[in-house]
Amino acid sequence: MNKNNYLTIIGIEVHLELKTKSKMFCGCCAGHFRVKPNTHTCPVCLGLPGALPVPNRKAIEWCFLIGKALNCNSREDSSFDRKNYFYPDLAKGFQISQFNQPFCREGFLTIKGSTLIRINLDKDKPFPSKKVRINRVHMEEDTAKLLHKIVDGEKVSLIDFNRSGVPLVEIVTEADINSSQEAVEYLKKLQQIIRYLGVSDCDMEKGSMRCEINISLISQQFPISNFKLPNYKVEIKNINSFKFVKRAIEYEITRQKELLKRGESPIQETRGFNENRQKTYSQRSKEEAHDYRYFPEPDIPLIKISNLKSQISNVIPELPEEKKERFIKVYNLSEYNASILVLDIQKADYYEGTVKAGGDPQGTANIIINKRIDINKFTPKQLVKHLQKQKTDKVSDTAKLNEVIDNILKQNQKAAYDFKKGKQEVIGFLIGQVIRETAGKADAQTVKKLLIEKLK
Amino acid sequence: MLNSQFSNLNQLTIVEVLKGLKGKKFSAVELTQACLDRIKRVDDKVKAFITVCTKEALEKAKEADREIKKDSKVFDKKPLMGIPFSMKDVYCTKGIETTAGSKILESYIPQYNATVYQKLLDVGGILIGKTNCDAWGHGVSTENSDYFTTHNPWNLEFVAGGSSGGCGAALASDMTLFSIGEDTGGSIRLPSSFCSTSGLKVTYGRVSRYGAIAYASSLDTVGPMAKTVEDLSLILNIIAGKDQLDATTSANQVPDYWKSLTSKVRGLSIGLPREFFGKGIDKEVKRLVLQAVEKLKENGFRTVEVTIPMLKYAIPVYYLLACSETSSNLGRYDGIRYGHNRNSFGAEAKRRIMLGTFALSAGYYDQCYLKAQKARTLVIQDYKKAFRECDCIVAPVSPKPPFKIGEKADDPLAMYLEDIYTATINTAGIPSLALPCGFSQKGLPIGMQIIGPQFSEELLFKVGHFYQERTEYHKRKPKVLLHE
Numbered sequence: 001m002n003k004n005n006y007l008t009i010i011g012i013e014v015h016l017e018l019k020t021k022s023k024m025f026c027g028c029c030a031g032h033f034r035v036k037p038n039t040h041t042c043p044v045c046l047g048l049p050g051a052l053p054v055p056n057r058k059a060i061e062w063c064f065l066i067g068k069a070l071n072c073n074s075r076e077d078s079s080f081d082r083k084n085y086f087y088p089d090l091a092k093g094f095q096i097s098q099f100n101q102p103f104c105r106e107g108f109l110t111i112k113g114s115t116l117i118r119i120n121l122d123k124d125k126p127f128p129s130k131k132v133r134i135n136r137v138h139m140e141e142d143t144a145k146l147l148h149k150i151v152d153g154e155k156v157s158l159i160d161f162n163r164s165g166v167p168l169v170e171i172v173t174e175a176d177i178n179s180s181q182e183a184v185e186y187l188k189k190l191q192q193i194i195r196y197l198g199v200s201d202c203d204m205e206k207g208s209m210r211c212e213i214n215i216s217l218i219s220q221q222f223p224i225s226n227f228k229l230p231n232y233k234v235e236i237k238n239i240n241s242f243k244f245v246k247r248a249i250e251y252e253i254t255r256q257k258e259l260l261k262r263g264e265s266p267i268q269e270t271r272g273f274n275e276n277r278q279k280t281y282s283q284r285s286k287e288e289a290h291d292y293r294y295f296p297e298p299d300i301p302l303i304k305i306s307n308l309k310s311q312i313s314n315v316i317p318e319l320p321e322e323k324k325e326r327f328i329k330v331y332n333l334s335e336y337n338a339s340i341l342v343l344d345i346q347k348a349d350y351y352e353g354t355v356k357a358g359g360d361p362q363g364t365a366n367i368i369i370n371k372r373i374d375i376n377k378f379t380p381k382q383l384v385k386h387l388q389k390q391k392t393d394k395v396s397d398t399a400k401l402n403e404v405i406d407n408i409l410k411q412n413q414k415a416a417y418d419f420k421k422g423k424q425e426v427i428g429f430l431i432g433q434v435i436r437e438t439a440g441k442a443d444a445q446t447v448k449k450l451l452i453e454k455l456k
Numbered sequence: 457m458l459n460s461q462f463s464n465l466n467q468l469t470i471v472e473v474l475k476g477l478k479g480k481k482f483s484a485v486e487l488t489q490a491c492l493d494r495i496k497r498v499d500d501k502v503k504a505f506i507t508v509c510t511k512e513a514l515e516k517a518k519e520a521d522r523e524i525k526k527d528s529k530v531f532d533k534k535p536l537m538g539i540p541f542s543m544k545d546v547y548c549t550k551g552i553e554t555t556a557g558s559k560i561l562e563s564y565i566p567q568y569n570a571t572v573y574q575k576l577l578d579v580g581g582i583l584i585g586k587t588n589c590d591a592w593g594h595g596v597s598t599e600n601s602d603y604f605t606t607h608n609p610w611n612l613e614f615v616a617g618g619s620s621g622g623c624g625a626a627l628a629s630d631m632t633l634f635s636i637g638e639d640t641g642g643s644i645r646l647p648s649s650f651c652s653t654s655g656l657k658v659t660y661g662r663v664s665r666y667g668a669i670a671y672a673s674s675l676d677t678v679g680p681m682a683k684t685v686e687d688l689s690l691i692l693n694i695i696a697g698k699d700q701l702d703a704t705t706s707a708n709q710v711p712d713y714w715k716s717l718t719s720k721v722r723g724l725s726i727g728l729p730r731e732f733f734g735k736g737i738d739k740e741v742k743r744l745v746l747q748a749v750e751k752l753k754e755n756g757f758r759t760v761e762v763t764i765p766m767l768k769y770a771i772p773v774y775y776l777l778a779c780s781e782t783s784s785n786l787g788r789y790d791g792i793r794y795g796h797n798r799n800s801f802g803a804e805a806k807r808r809i810m811l812g813t814f815a816l817s818a819g820y821y822d823q824c825y826l827k828a829q830k831a832r833t834l835v836i837q838d839y840k841k842a843f844r845e846c847d848c849i850v851a852p853v854s855p856k857p858p859f860k861i862g863e864k865a866d867d868p869l870a871m872y873l874e875d876i877y878t879a880t881i882n883t884a885g886i887p888s889l890a891l892p893c894g895f896s897q898k899g900l901p902i903g904m905q906i907i908g909p910q911f912s913e914e915l916l917f918k919v920g921h922f923y924q925e926r927t928e929y930h931k932r933k934p935k936v937l938l939h940e
Contacts, residue, residue: 043548043568043667047788049561050548050570050667054703084784084816093787159792293816295825298674298781300703 005220006260008253009229010177010213014190016066016169016200017142017208018059024141024167025053025096033206037147037160045165047091052299055080059167060103060139061308062199066169067104067137068316069193074104078305080139080297085290088157089144091164099294102138103305109134109173109193110321111185132186133174142166169200175214175229180249184242187211192320196345204240212237213249216266217256232268236280239273248273252280323348331361340369353380359387366445401434401442405450408433419455427451465490466630467933470539470687473633477524477538478531484524484538484582487633488517491540491584495631498937501612503604504626506545507553508585513540516582523580530580536694537580542632544620545586546593547573548667552583556669557619558591559602559800560789570667571699572636572678579694584632587622591802592782593640593671595619596874597864600804605861608650609934610900614858617650619643623681624651629937634682634691638668640675641774642853642878645890648681649853649903652892654920654930655681656688657878659910660885661706663692664699672781675774675882684930685891685920689713692913711914717921722756724919727846731767732877738856744894745852745904751926752850752919762842762849766835767880771872773835774879776815776828783812807868835883839909848919849907852877857896881907889916892929899935 023030026044043051067074081099113130144164148157171190177183191202191209202209216230234256236248256266271280318326320342327338327348342348347368354364357380367373367387378386408430409416415426427448434447465487468476476482492510499505520538523530531537543549546556548566555561573583590600598606598621606621608614609629616625620637624647627635637644639657648655656679663678670676680691696710726749733742753759766773786809791797801809815824842849854874864870881888886909893904908916924930 048548048567049554049556049564049669049788050546050566050665051568052666052702052704054701082784084787086787086790088792091788093790094784291818293784293813293818293821295780295784295816295821298672298704 006217006253006257007220008178008215008217008249009175010179010183010215010249011175011233012173012177012183012186012214013212014171014187015210015212016171016194016202018062018167018169018200019208020056020059020062020167022056023165024056024059024139025165026051028165030166032145032160032162032166035162037158037162040162041164045091046161047093047164053096053297055300055303056167060303062167062197063103063137063139063169064305064308065197065199065316066171066194067107069197069319070104070107070109070134070137070171072104072107072134072137074305075101076304076306077101078103078303080300080303081294082297083140084293087143088159089146089164091144091161095141095143096297096300097140097170097294098138100296102136104137105135107134107137108132109186109189111182111189113182130176130182132176132182135172135174137169137171140168140170142168180246180253183213183249184246187242187245189320192343196317196319198317198345204242207240211239211245213239213245213252215249215252215256217253217260219260232266234266234268234280235270237270237272237283240275244273244275247278248280251278255280320348327351331355331365333361333365337365337369341365346375350375350380354383354387357381357384359384363387366443370444397441401438401447402450404437404442405434405447405454408437409451409454416455464630466494466633468633469683470536470633470690471684473539474531474535478528480524484517484520485514487538488513488540488582488584491631491633494629495585495626498609498629499631501607501937502609502616502625502629502631503606504587504616504622504629504631505542505585506555506557506588506603506622509552509583512552513582513584520580520582534578534580535690536576538582539580539633540582540584541576541634541636542585542587542623542626543573543583543636544589544623544638546589546638546669546671547586547636548669549573549583549586552586554586554669555603556592557589557598557601557603558802558805560796560798561669561794562602562796562800564794566667568667571664571701572695573667575695576636585626587620587626587635589622589638589643590619591805592669592786593619593638593643593676594782594804594808596642596646596871597621597859597861599861599865600802602800602802607861608858608900609937610652610858611898612936613860614900615650615861617647617854617858619647620655620681621647621650624648624653624655627651627653627681627683628934630933634680634687636691636695637679637681638671639677639679639878639882640671641778641875641882644677644679644681645853645878645888645903645905646874648890649892649905650858650901652895652901652903652929652932652934653681653683654685654688654889654891654924655679656692656913656916657881657888657890658692658696658913659706659887660882661704662708662887662911662913663695664697664702664705666699666701670781670785672778673785674781675778677882685889685917685924686714686717688889689717689917689921692917696913706911708911713914713917716914717917719918721915721918721922723758724847724915725758725760725845726752727760727762727842727849729762729764729767729842729849729851731764732851736855736873736876737852740896741852741855741857741902744896744902745850748893748904748923748927749850752923755922755926760846762845764835764838764842764880766831766838767876769831770835770876770880770883773828773831774875774883775811775872776824777832777883779808779812780815780825780828781812783809783816804868832883835880836885839880839884839886839907843909847908848912848915851905851907853890853903853905854878857898857900857902878905881905886910887913887916889913889920891920891924892932893927894929895932901929 597615623635628651
């Protein structure tokens with residue numbers, strides 16, 4: 001066994017701000033980005049004495065929707081709990097969250113695995129698809145926001161309660177992720193699905209999607225299938241882009257590896273990520289960890305979810321994976337094209353809209369993907385017109401294109417010879433030459449087809 | 457307009473006052489002034505009020521008189537038009553200081569109205585003041601108020617009961633027509649018993665808690681306190697019902713409690729739980745409660761012995777749950793807002809915060825909080841079983857007559873034991889009506905409670921009213937302050 005081989009073990013907690021109209025437990029408007037401080041507040045979200053929380057039905061439905069999209073189970077009864085701690089941004093001295101009975105649990109999300117480590121790999125799939133198990137999906141409320149400013153020459157901390165009580169969904173994975181690529185892959189996939197559901201903006205920079213990475217390393221042992229989790233984990237917070245997720249994980253892997261190589265065990269702690277220095281730094285150690293004194297929220301009765309469930313199954317939209325399969329089947333698209341088109345739902349809808357308006361499925365896919373059509377600029381109908389015009393242009397151009405190709409082949413006889421001898425890669429060079437000759441107007445696929453025909 | 461028959465307007469019941477106002481025998485201003493005068497004369501001895509709203513109350517009374525003059529049918533829409541009332545100082549009243557009896561909230565002015573207050577305003581009620589209580593409701597005698605102790609109008613050396621002691625004392629000394637109390641473990645019933653007034657602890661969920669400063673959220677109930685059961689029924693008609701702002705309120709229909717008061721009750725069976733009459737009860741208390749039961753029996757009720765075995769765990773179960781919840785509810789008074797830091801918490805609040813924090817801490821949760829929750833289920837089952845045998849239960853409110861101010865001040869445990877007969881009713885979430893049933897030889901009031909299954913307020917009122925129609929205890933006035 002190579003002592004210097006380590007397996008990276010990562011679990012991710014994601015917080016999503018739902019884009020419901022009102023807050024989680026009161027009727028205040030939930031919007032808080034670039035809003036005048038403390039204008040979306042009421043006794044409930046200010047935590048004033050005597051005020052009581054009334055749960056937002058829509059937010060709960062959306063939480064179930066997310067759970068369902070992540071293949072989770074849900075129980076008959078669910079409840080809210082109080083998480084008690086002191087912080088100036090916490091209006092009531094506790095956060096209403098879920099502890100014992102989260103709305104959804106035991107789901108999974110399939111991602112493209114990037115490592116050779118075959119944990120939870122689905123062997124039936126041609127590419128190494130990997131199931132990341134979801135431990136739980138639960139509902140809670142956001143805290144207020146602290147602003148550290150100087151007022152009249154004095155350093156002060158101000159509290160903006162507009163964010164207080166905005167609905168948050170927390171999604172927690174099992175420790176199934178084994179590399180920075182997989183972590184990013186998971187987050188991107190999650191973001192894609194949530195955006196499909198239309199329940200959150202999932203904007204990491206604006207804070208409507210936040211993630212905490214739990215990471216530890218273990219000396220690699222075989223068989224890997226029954227390894228034991230390490231006895232420590234490091235939590236990394238304050239990461240606000242996919243790029244930084246990758247950097248933070250890679251920095252942390254190196255840091256922990258160094259410690260382990262020296263025979264030391266990394267301590268259990270919470271670390272922040274400094275974007276400027278591209279490093280993680282220690283924030284809080286285990287000894288300072290909170291005892292949150294969770295207990296059932298007495299102000300909110302048990303939530304019976306049998307009624308909710310039937311409603312949710314009716315509204316769950318087609319998710320990226322299903323859409324991709326359908327695009328392949330119905331429109332005869334390649335796996336690659338289909339997967340790009342479904343990356344975000346606007347693009348996918350735009351594609352289908354164009355096809356329905358009379359666009360040729362293949363041509364539409366090509367133009368959206370290769371020409372990077374600004375889908376906000378053209379309506380699908382306009383695009384169809386454009387496509388049809390292009391087609392007629394192309395037909396009249398075919399003769400011209402043949403001419404160009406013949407010229408290019410004459411000028412590059414060596415390359416043509418090489419290709420015929422079996423050096424397939426020169427085709428790329430020839431295509432490039434033709435496209436350059438036509439000032440970029442020629443379609444690469446068509447050129448390739450014509451070239452191959454001529455070279456046969 | 458003042459008729460000599462009504463020389464002491466403040467002594468009347470709501471039912472009597474409504475007759476007078478409707479018949480234009482006197483005005484709302486005269487009535488309100490009578491209460492305010494009474495407060496001025498006796499409250500420096502009784503100390504029932506933390507805040508008296510003289511100016512606001514008189515303005516409201518003038519408005520009420522204008523409305524009554526304009527529309528004689530105004531009482532159909534606003535059944536409590538022109539009636540002065542007081543509230544325990546735990547209810548948020550917009551623009552009026554609300555302290556919860558605590559120094560932490562001294563000079564705190566709420567920005568919104570509690571639902572119960574708003575409902576009373578909407579039907580023409582006139583708030584004359586906010587009454588004293590143990591800080592946050594933590595107590596049985598108002599001795600834990602951070603301001604002062606309320607004295608018992610029947611004997612000023614004695615406590616008025618708690619935590620809604622100010623409500624009870626204000627009623628017993630005729631400073632108000634009715635009061636809104638708050639009962640978490642006996643806080644309405646104990647002062648009702650100690651002051652010889654009537655008070656209702658409602659079914660959990662019957663009345664909205666929105667705007668009631670929380671003590672223990674799963675046990676807190678908002679209820680009326682008045683001079684008679686009949687008056688209580690009029691108030692509950694107004695304040696009961698589903699509230700969109702309190703998720704724990706019930707959608708159960710609200711019957712007309714007042715109309716059904718006089719319907720038939722004969723033939724009902726009364727359960728007498730043996731644990732409530734056993735060890736530790738004062739002889740006089742036992743005698744007077746059983747005498748009341750006798751009175752009901754003479755008039756066609758049957759009795760049956762029932763058992764509530766969980767009574768022996770009443771105090772630990774109640775205090776573990778209540779303190780756990782209060783430790784969380786009081787977390788918001790962290791010194792950042794409200795103008796006072798945590799040093800302003802009184803000794804009893806600190807004791808309960810520590811107890812609750814301990815009970816919820818990792819490693820103790822299972823043996824403290826969780827165990828108490830399991831015991832709570834058993835308490836509920838005990839009462840369910842008992843109500844298969846009987847229609848309602850009659851029991852004493854407190855094992856002892858009222859005690860002297862300072863008598864138990866150094867013994868928190870002795871104080872906690874005052875709740876022994878009342879706390880399980882909160883734990884079970886069921887209603888209980890407290891009403892006077894006699895006086896001790898020293899002339900101190902003794903009360904009983906009529907306990908029923910969930911949402912049986914209608915029945916409790918009927919039985920209580922039936923009893924008050926045949927007895928005079930609730931009509932007696934304390935002699936001490938009679939000539940003040």
